Amino acid sequence: xxxxxxxxxxxxxxxxxxxxxxxxxxxxxxxxxxxxxxxxxxxxxxxxxxxxxxxxxxxxxxxxxxxxxxxxxxxxxxxxxxxxxxxxxxxxxxxxxxxxxxxxxxxxxxxxxxxxxxxxxxxxxxxxxxxxxxxxxxxxxxxxxxxxxxxxxxxxxxxxxxxxxxxxxxxxxxxxxxxxxxxxxxxxxxxxx
Numbered sequence: 001x002x003x004x005x006x007x008x009x010x011x012x013x014x015x016x017x018x019x020x021x022x023x024x025x026x027x028x029x030x031x032x033x034x035x036x037x038x039x040x041x042x043x044x045x046x047x048x049x050x051x052x053x054x055x056x057x058x059x060x061x062x063x064x065x066x067x068x069x070x071x072x073x074x075x076x077x078x079x080x081x082x083x084x085x086x087x088x089x090x091x092x093x094x095x096x097x098x099x100x101x102x103x104x105x106x107x108x109x110x111x112x113x114x115x116x117x118x119x120x121x122x123x124x125x126x127x128x129x130x131x132x133x134x135x136x137x138x139x140x141x142x143x144x145x146x147x148x149x150x151x152x153x154x155x156x157x158x159x160x161x162x163x164x165x166x167x168x169x170x171x172x173x174x175x176x177x178x179x180x181x182x183x184x185x186x187x188x189x190x191x192x193x
Contacts, residue, residue: 002084004039005032005058006152008092008119009139011067012045022053025172028140028151033057035153041119041137042092047071065119066094078108083156086114086185093118093136103127105134114185115161117154124150124165126181133161133183140172148176160184 007028016023023045032038038058042065044050051073054060064075078091089109098105098118102125105118115133123146125136138150148167155162161183169176 002037002156003035004037004083004154004156005035006039006041006117006135006137006154007032007140008041008137009043009065009122009142010040010045010050011043011139011141012050014046017046017049022050024140025149025168027168027172027174028166029057031153031166032151037061039090039117041065041090041117042094043067043119043139044071044075047073047075051075061090063090063092065092080109080111080113083115085158086156086161087112088115088117089113090117093120102134102136106132115154122146124152124167124179126163126165128183135163137165140168143170158185 010024012023021029035058038054038060040062042063047068051062062075063079064077081088091108093105098120105116117135121136122139122142122144124138127134137152140149140151149172150165150167153164163181165179166175167177
């Protein structure tokens with residue numbers, strides 16, 4: 001099993017760098033430091049410092065978001081990887097109309113995938129058909145497009161995926177609620193259980 005903490009759209013600013021938690025809510029950090037790996041789906045903000053901080057918690061992979069375009073760090077726009085036999089694509093998802101039509105994220109990748117992790121829309125999103133699962137953790141810092149901040153954990157097992165969305169209270173100090181889903185893999189077809 002691989003336990004992944006998934007965050008996006010942290011939008012870390014200069015003031016955040018002075019805080020010991022780099023502007024990421026402490027409740028988020030408490031949960032993601034339990035993970036085997038952190039995936040940041042872009043719009044990091046102060047990439048070098050923020051990613052250096054996250055790597056201190058757990059191995060971290062990240063993609064560049066539209067607000068990271070001026071960074072000097074070499075951060076890819078998309079990544080294809082494998083988590084415990086699941087073919088995973090990671091991107092921020094900016095461009096086109098992903099905010100209005102999240103399913104348009106599929107065209108960012110040409111190769112067959114089991115899971116696409118993305119950011120940009122600032123709201124948690126889980127979608128599955130029988131061939132593909134789309135995951136978006138929402139934003140840990142912004143309530144621009146939704147009234148709450150959020151993040152996600154994903155446990156990758158050989159034959160199933162366990163997803164948990166964490167909804168934060170307005171002050172981002174505690175978890176206000178969670179939503180969970182489990183998907184079973186049967187020969188690269190996915191069924192919610």
